[in-house]
Amino acid sequence: MNHRNDAMIGRRTAMKGLFATMGLAAVPGLAACGDSGSSGGGGGNGPVTLGSNYSDEVPKGALDAVIKAFTQAQGVQVNINTKDHEAFQQQINSYLQAGADDVWSWFAGFRLRFFASKQLVGDISELWKSLEGNYTQAQKEASTGDDGKQYFVPFYSYPWAVFYRPSVFQQRGYTVPKTFDEYIALATKMKADNIVPIAAGQKNGWPQLGTFDQINFRTNGYQFHVDLMAGKEDWAGPKVRATFDNWKRMLEFYQPNSLGRDWQEAAQSVLKGDAGMMVIGSQQIGQQFSVGGKLDDLDFFAFPQIDPTHGQDTIEAPIDGFAQSVKPRDKAAADKLLTYISTAAAQQTYLKSDPTSIAASNKADSASYNKLQQKCVQFVNEAKHITQFLDRDTDPGFASEVAINSVNDFIKNPNDIDGLVKKIASQSKQYFQK
Structure with a gap:
């Protein structure tokens, strides 16, 4: 869009x-x-x-x-x-x-x-x-x-990536993470420094779909991701479970009440220095920084490596x-x-x-x-x-009726991944013909 x-x-x-x-x-x-x-x-x-x-x-x-x-x-x-x-x-x-x-x-x-x-x-x-x-x-x-x-x-x-303010990283001595473990370690340090590690605004419904994409193709690779989006892979399978397991590690570092905040507010929190990082597109967060007069203090890094087999060779760029x-x-x-x-x-x-x-x-x-x-x-x-981006890479009905609701359910309750993926797999059948 x-x-x-x-x-x-x-x-x-x-x-x-x-x-x-x-x-x-x-x-x-x-x-x-x-x-x-x-x-x-x-x-x-x-x-x-x-x-x-x-x-x-x-x-x-x-x-x-x-x-x-x-x-x-x-x-x-x-x-x-x-x-x-x-x-x-x-x-x-x-x-x-x-x-x-x-x-x-x-x-x-x-x-x-x-x-x-x-x-x-x-x-x-x-x-x-x-x-x-x-x-x-x-x-x-x-x-x-x-x-x-x-x-x-x-x-x-x-492109979509992890956006941040270089001046904040320099002031705090933060280093850009290359691996997912380093990413979690950085988020842990930010939390200890009383900075919200990961800005998140899901009130609009679609923004966190981008985070799912990043984690899924880092966990399972490009081909699995596009095949999953096309309904050719099992949503209830172990690979999708692994994606949500990895995502669960991030949630404790999310901005509180992400479901009640729009992406503009989340991006503003990065602009103000209240939050350290945000998975978003350059267009979206760039708007906020441009209007705020701080576009020169906006940078990003590729979502960190999860599986060395896939490295960081896939990016999201609508x-x-x-x-x-x-x-x-x-x-x-x-x-x-x-x-x-x-x-x-x-x-x-x-x-x-x-x-x-x-x-x-x-x-x-x-x-x-x-x-x-x-x-x-x-x-x-x-x-x-x-x-x-998920809503362009899959059936729009599946994106709007299943993916968004499922992501929201996951954010509300990340402790029933097995039930979540089974529900997604069941609901996906009406959109994809094997």
Whole structure:
């Protein structure tokens, strides 16, 4: 989900709406421009229609600037069809079935692979051959469907990690932990120093899903994590139990009443120096530090190693980008637009409005980035695997109705892990077909 909308609409509400569309029953709603029955011909001169969920004023203006630059450079007219961010997600199925715009904004992960498997997203594998130089292998992996073909062009991303204030660490003599045991030892020291070790705000429902992701892929590895999200692994099995066992070790260091606190308040506690660390995305906590005038005193480290077999080779970095219609009205022109979107120039034009995210292209000029962004670039480029965040990597209904409630239940009562995972496994059956 776009970070600017997280603070204004319920992420859970949006997930519910998206889940409703995944039944693939056509409903009245978001309409694309043009006729889906066109042959996809054209000589590359356009015009191209662009379906956009960049509905808030700042991102809308930033995308407009990107498209204006594209038209000036390529001479191809683009007609932008902007819809409310939440409505776009809720009505995505009817939008795609009715005939999507030539190019449309979307997300990497399960949400992409699901619609690609239903032949509702255009195969751009051939185009990707010319785009590969802009991206890492992990980003290509995130843009690929279950059939091994590419369906997505990354535009920008932001990593999740453990965020902290370097000035506080320096003042207190704290050292960045590399292993989970070191992490727990650091939290123990913070607690003794009367600092809340781990800021946590779960009132919004989704933030702690990110902590589950980090612990799960550190405990069990990337492949198990994505397979679990796809319903291919047993939620009641020993590997998931191990994830919750590791998480339980952290809970005594959590900010009290995390279920009654939103993520903004939790991030503010790190900003104020009342809390030492927080598992969150750079967009979210970066907003709070930017407004507070302390963005230069914000740093992060990769979630510590749990199993040496998996090390720290997987990170979470949700990727926003664009896909193509199955039958674009002018395929050559639509390819031109996606090619431009893949460039560092286009992405950095957009990011002039956002000091907390980074261009997806590995060719972006880091000289234009602040210190936080420069570290984010290195972090993403060095990752072997990139996950998208639980609600983008799994069935949205499972995320909103099972995962959030289960995480909340775990935080309330971490002493019945066996009962918890059995309940999750039972509830998951209605969302995943073996």
